[in-house]
Amino acid sequence: MTQPNLKFKLPEIKKEAEGSKTRLYLLLAVLGVLAIVAVAVNLGLNAPTGQQPPAPSADIKPEDLNKEIAQLLPQLERENDVPETEENTSLWDGIDPFAMPMALVGVVVGGNKDLAIIEARHTTYIASQGETVAGIWEVVEINRDTVRLKSDNQEIVIGLEQRD
Numbered sequence: 001m002t003q004p005n006l007k008f009k010l011p012e013i014k015k016e017a018e019g020s021k022t023r024l025y026l027l028l029a030v031l032g033v034l035a036i037v038a039v040a041v042n043l044g045l046n047a048p049t050g051q052q053p054p055a056p057s058a059d060i061k062p063e064d065l066n067k068e069i070a071q072l073l074p075q076l077e078r079e080n081d082v083p084e085t086e087e088n089t090s091l092w093d094g095i096d097p098f099a100m101p102m103a104l105v106g107v108v109v110g111g112n113k114d115l116a117i118i119e120a121r122h123t124t125y126i127a128s129q130g131e132t133v134a135g136i137w138e139v140v141e142i143n144r145d146t147v148r149l150k151s152d153n154q155e156i157v158i159g160l161e162q163r164d
């Protein structure tokens with residue numbers, strides 16, 4: 001039995017002048033095929049499967065869902081991480097709010113407005129001129145290393161803390 005003589009001859013690309021468009025058409029055809037394949041693969045990978053998302057883990061308790069997971073910024077008032085103990089709660093009961101310890105921990109000068117970072121009790125406040133700190137003190141003036149606060153008929157100036 002004789003074997004059939006099959007010969008495949010690829011079409012030759014004729015080299016014409018330097019401005020030949022044949023190569024351009026060939027490259028555009030290859031690019032088109034690749035684009036069609038990429039779209040098909042993308043649609044195949046992202047096709048809805050009809051499956052439901054996984055159920056929450058059994059380790060999550062309902063009371064955990066109410067806890068704060070993330071904080072949105074800018075956060076102008078933040079509770080500091082101080083564990084609640086009987087000493088902490090009884091310490092602040094009956095104390096004059098004007099006698100509360102406050103500390104200026106930072107000042108941002110420049111930009112649209114100056115900001116003061118003030119710690120009062122267990123809360124950190126980021127306030128600009130005219131805003132209220134700790135519910136009773138109004139920020140009157142912000143300088144590079146001091147902040148002047150006013151409440152009713154009292155006025156105080158607090159300075160930046162020196163840290164070693």
